[in-house]
Amino acid sequence: MAAFEQLPEMNSEEFYRWQQLLEQRTGVWLSENRKSFLVTNLAQRMRERGFDRYQDYFDSLDSGVGSALEWANLIDLLTVHETRFFRDQASMDLVRNHVEKLISKATAVESGEPVNAQVWSVGCSTGEEVYSLAMVLSEVNTSALDKQGRNFYFGLTGVDISFPALAQAREGIYHQRKLLSVPAIMLEEYFDSLADGYYQVKNQLRHRTCFVQANVQELESAPKQLYDVIYCQNVLIYFQNARREEIVKQFVNRLAPGGLLILGPGELNNLSHPLIEKVSTKHCQAYLRAGG
Ligand SMILES: C[S@@+](CC[C@H](N)C(=O)[O-])C[C@H]1O[C@@H](n2cnc3c(N)ncnc32)[C@H](O)[C@@H]1O
Known part of the structure; x- marks a missing residue:
């Protein structure tokens, strides 16, 4: 199969097929105005694989050895991974x-019992959100517990559909350009400096985290753990409303x-559910579950 330098124009029927496939498998909805994003990223991968027709x-992706692996590579190109440390300070x-x-x-x-807080970051991308939350939890005031001789434990689980993003998250290595929003005192406390302007999250923090590949559309089959905080920002904005709900x-x-x-500001409007109540705050979208 000889790849053309320039891929042919994608017609509307082809676009529709790709739009449906991506939505079925990831939930991500590509509106017509994101067609150029689809074509550019498909073209890159098709050239690498030697394809010159969208249909082929x-x-x-639907058959043969390696189709699942190829899909995993493609998902990484067709989903947006933009993120940064302390992206939403109010949250x-x-x-x-x-x-x-x-x-x-x-x-x-x-009681003498320790206190344990478990956090779930859904759509965690390359880990910045999880490590920001880990720093926040490391800095909570535990003096009242300390006085009672009790411990505070916490753990964070980051979930994403993209294997490459998760691999980066697990390593916890970032260039200093990505660390501009980390306060200097935290950089000192929670990162080791490596060569060439890179830093790595210290083990004390990395050991609190775990990164798992999962599709947010298939959470029903994920382990049935309960979380004290669920944090999902800039993920559902790419989904259609019915799926978000x-x-x-x-x-x-x-x-x-x-x-x-905690959801991102544009994640879901007018959420109403009998078990939760909106937290009154101007700066972010948050809900509390009854009980506790
Ligand atoms: C724009 S990033 C947001 C990262 C981070 N939450 C933040 O706000 O900075 C969106 C992430 O959602 C992930 N994602 C998209 N569809 C997903 C799905 N169906 N299941 C799990 N993760 C998904 C993408 O791989 C990407 O890493």
Whole structure:
């Protein structure tokens, strides 16, 4: 198969097929005005694989040895991974306040038991969101617990559909350009400096994290753990409304009693669910599950 230098124009029937495939498998909805994004990224991969017809490449994703692997590579090109440390400070502050309240509630009863907070970052991309949350949780005020001789434990699970993004997240290595939004004092405390302007998240923080490949559309089959905080920003904005609602229902099912759900500002409008209540805050979109 000889690849043409320039791929042919993608007609509307072909676009429709790719749009459907991507939505079925990932939930991501490519509107007509993102056609050039699709074509540019497909073209890159098709050239690498030696395809010159969209339909042949499309068919190859459905059959044969290696089609699942090829799909995993393609997903990485067709999803947006943009992220940064402390991307939404107001939401991070809300998480810190919530966990401090958990601690303060626990200390009202002298039990000797540790306090444990579990956080789920859904659509975590290359890890910046997870490590930002890990730094926030490392800095919560635990003095009341300390006085009672009790420990505070926390863990963070990052989930994403993209294997390459997760591999980067697990390594926790970032160039200093990506670390401009990390306060200097935190850079010092939580990162080791490597060569050529790179830094790596210290083990003390990395050991609190775990990165798992999963499709947000298939959360029903994910392990049934409950989380104290579920954090999902800049993921559902790429999905159609009906799908967003279904996914958010799954989030609510995974919230521990009293747990906090944080969505990005444009993630879902007018969420109403009998088990959760909107948190009154101007700066972000958050909900609390009853109980706790
Ligand atoms: C724009 S990034 C957002 C990263 C981070 N949450 C933030 O706000 O900075 C969106 C991430 O969602 C992931 N994603 C897209 N569709 C997904 C799906 N169906 N299941 C899990 N992750 C998905 C992408 O791979 C990408 O890493």
